[in-house]
Amino acid sequence: MEAHISQEQADEYAIGALEPEIERLIALHLAECPACRDLGRDSERLALTLSLSAPRRSPPRSLRSRVFQSAGISRPSPLRRAWVLGRAAAGLVAVFVAIAAFTGMVSVRGQIDQLRVDNRDLQGQVGRALSQEVEIAALTRRLSDAERTAFALDQTTSEDRDLLLALLSPTSVVAEVVSVDEKSTSIGRLVWDEDQKRVWFVAANLEQRPAGETYQIWVSAGGRYVSLGTFNSDSQGFARYGTTLPQGLKTYESAVVTIERYGGAPERSGPSVFVSDLSRFRR
Amino acid sequence: MTLRGDPGTSSLRNMTGTGDIPLSPGDDRAGRRIWTDEALMAAVVIRDPLAFAAIYDRYAALVYSASLRVLSDVHEAEDVTQDVFVRLWRRPETFIAGRGRFLSWLMSVARNRAVDELRSRGRRHRREIVNGDSLEDDPSALVPAETDDPLLTAQLHEAQKLVRAALVGLPAEQRRALELAYFGGFTQQEISLVLHEPLGTVKTRIRLGMQKLRRALENRV
Numbered sequence: 280m281e282a283h284i285s286q287e288q289a290d291e292y293a294i295g296a297l298e299p300e301i302e303r304l305i306a307l308h309l310a311e312c313p314a315c316r317d318l319g320r321d322s323e324r325l326a327l328t329l330s331l332s333a334p335r336r337s338p339p340r341s342l343r344s345r346v347f348q349s350a351g352i353s354r355p356s357p358l359r360r361a362w363v364l365g366r367a368a369a370g371l372v373a374v375f376v377a378i379a380a381f382t383g384m385v386s387v388r389g390q391i392d393q394l395r396v397d398n399r400d401l402q403g404q405v406g407r408a409l410s411q412e413v414e415i416a417a418l419t420r421r422l423s424d425a426e427r428t429a430f431a432l433d434q435t436t437s438e439d440r441d442l443l444l445a446l447l448s449p450t451s452v453v454a455e456v457v458s459v460d461e462k463s464t465s466i467g468r469l470v471w472d473e474d475q476k477r478v479w480f481v482a483a484n485l486e487q488r489p490a491g492e493t494y495q496i497w498v499s500a501g502g503r504y505v506s507l508g509t510f511n512s513d514s515q516g517f518a519r520y521g522t523t524l525p526q527g528l529k530t531y532e533s534a535v536v537t538i539e540r541y542g543g544a545p546e547r548s549g550p551s552v553f554v555s556d557l558s559r560f561r562r
Numbered sequence: 563m564t565l566r567g568d569p570g571t572s573s574l575r576n577m578t579g580t581g582d583i584p585l586s587p588g589d590d591r592a593g594r595r596i597w598t599d600e601a602l603m604a605a606v607v608i609r610d611p612l613a614f615a616a617i618y619d620r621y622a623a624l625v626y627s628a629s630l631r632v633l634s635d636v637h638e639a640e641d642v643t644q645d646v647f648v649r650l651w652r653r654p655e656t657f658i659a660g661r662g663r664f665l666s667w668l669m670s671v672a673r674n675r676a677v678d679e680l681r682s683r684g685r686r687h688r689r690e691i692v693n694g695d696s697l698e699d700d701p702s703a704l705v706p707a708e709t710d711d712p713l714l715t716a717q718l719h720e721a722q723k724l725v726r727a728a729l730v731g732l733p734a735e736q737r738r739a740l741e742l743a744y745f746g747g748f749t750q751q752e753i754s755l756v757l758h759e760p761l762g763t764v765k766t767r768i769r770l771g772m773q774k775l776r777r778a779l780e781n782r783v
Contacts (some may be wrong), residue, residue, distance in 0.1 A: 287765075287772075289741075290768070290769065291750065291765075291768060291769075292741045292774040294740060294772070295674070295743055295744060295747060295749075295750055296744075296748070296750045296753070296768055297749060297750070298749050298750075298751060299578060308594070316661065320661075320662050320663075322668055322772075323662060323666040323670060323774060324663070324669070325664045325738070325775060325776055325779070326666075326669075326673075326744060327665060327669050327670075328721075328725045328728070328775065328779055329725070329729075329740065329741075329745070329775075330628040330631075330669045330672070330673060330744075331721050331722050331725045332722065332725045332726050332729050333627045333628045333630070333631030333745070334627060334630075334631065334721060335623060335624075335627050335658070336623070336626060336627045336630055336639075337626070337718070337719070338622050338639075338643055339625050339628035339640065341597045342626070342640050342643060342644060343611075343618065343619075343622070343624070345640075345644055346618060346622075346643070346644050346647045346648060347611075347615075349644055349648045350614070350647070350648045350651040350652065351651075352614065353609045364738065376564075381633045400779060415603070419666035453690075478580070550592040552701070
């Protein structure tokens with residue numbers, strides 16, 4: 280539609296009196312032609328007056344809520360408003376409670392800080408006490424070790440004294456002990472105190488037996504070997520072993536030191552280290 | 563209603579002008595009542611439900627009355643009114659302020675929607691409209707529908723009186739042709755058929771009726 284529309288056409292268009300085809304053409308033209316659009320607006324305003332002529336009726340009040348509901352615009356219900364108010368009131372109360380709690384918390388916080396200080400002091404004291412306990416335990420251990428050492432030294436001293444007395448006794452004899460290994464530098468002596476029924480074996484440069492092994496000393500009496508006990512040398516290669524002679528043992532031929540398993544063997548079975556001739560001690 | 567000249571000189575408040583949109587945080591629905599239609603629609607575009615509520619409260623009675631005038635059925639008129647406003651909320655951008663006044667657009671939408679509903683009924687119901695008399699001398703027809711704005715209600719009532727007077731002043735056949743077209747949704751050819759009048763006669767009646775109506779209302783409504 281190239282020509283401008285007339286006032287008559289604009290009026291017919293505004294009141295919807297045109298056939299649909301012509302109505303579409305005019306609508307397209309009005310959309311593109313500013314001059315005719317002004318004409319069309321004027322006719323629309325006139326047509327609007329026709330709508331004003333309709334008897335005025337108020338829509339039912341329920342229609343408003345229907346429209347809003349249908350449009351998806353929700354208006355808070357009384358229950359919802361009450362809930363919101365209640366929530367606001369609860370929030371307000373919560374604020375007061377929070378303020379009161381905060382005020383109380385200041386006091387409580389001071390107490391907590393003091394408790395923390397006290398706790399730190401207590402922890403320090405406990406720490407110091409624990410340290411002292413540890414020190415005491417260490418001291419106790421050292422004392423215990425010292426006591427054991429003192430006991431061992433006392434026992435050694437006692438045995439040394441007994442050995443010394445045996446050597447000084449006129450009834451005692453000292454037997455030479457011969458190393459089985461000619462290359463060995465080990466030396467030993469057997470001190471025999473018949474009156475005290477005691478016997479000592481003393482050796483030097485004697486290799487210390489490893490774990491699981493021990494030296495065992497035997498005496499031969501009547502063709503059989505009787506164990507006098509087990510011993511080991513110290514890290515310096517020194518060994519001193521004293522024991523009581525077995526009851527009923529009347530004759531002795533020889534003494535032998537063998538290497539046996541730790542704890543000693545019921546029968547002589549290990550290799551010999553020393554051998555001593557005791558036949559001259561026979562009484 | 564001003565039919566020519568400066569649109570800002572309309573005697574109906576809020577029907578013209580664009581104005582700024584007061585959207586300060588303190589604004590509420592009462593505040594929006596003084597906004598222009600265009601300002602309210604601009605707010606509706608940005609999903610302001612209070613602006614939509616203000617538009618509904620301002621024009622629901624007009625839309626409902628026009629729909630009822632077309633359909634003569636309160637339930638259908640309610641449905642059309644609901645549909646018009648829901649569409650306005652969902653697609654407010656279909657109103658373009660630069661192409662005309664909001665009220666003209668709104669009533670055009672309402673009239674077209676009601677006529678579509680009327681046409682969907684079929685020929686039988688439209689016959690009833692042809693036989694009816696629209697401008698009955700019913701005093702209640704002039705009772706202004708309530709709006710939330712007393713001044714607007716009074717202005718609309720005054721405009722309605724003037725329009726009805728202008729229509730009554732038309733020859734009956736001219737008024738009938740206009741009403742059949744506008745409220746009945748009949749085209750000129752259909753009016754010619756139902757009134758058993760030549761098409762040219764119908765066209766002349768409509769043309770003359772509109773000319774007289776324009777003269778009668780110019781600078782008065």
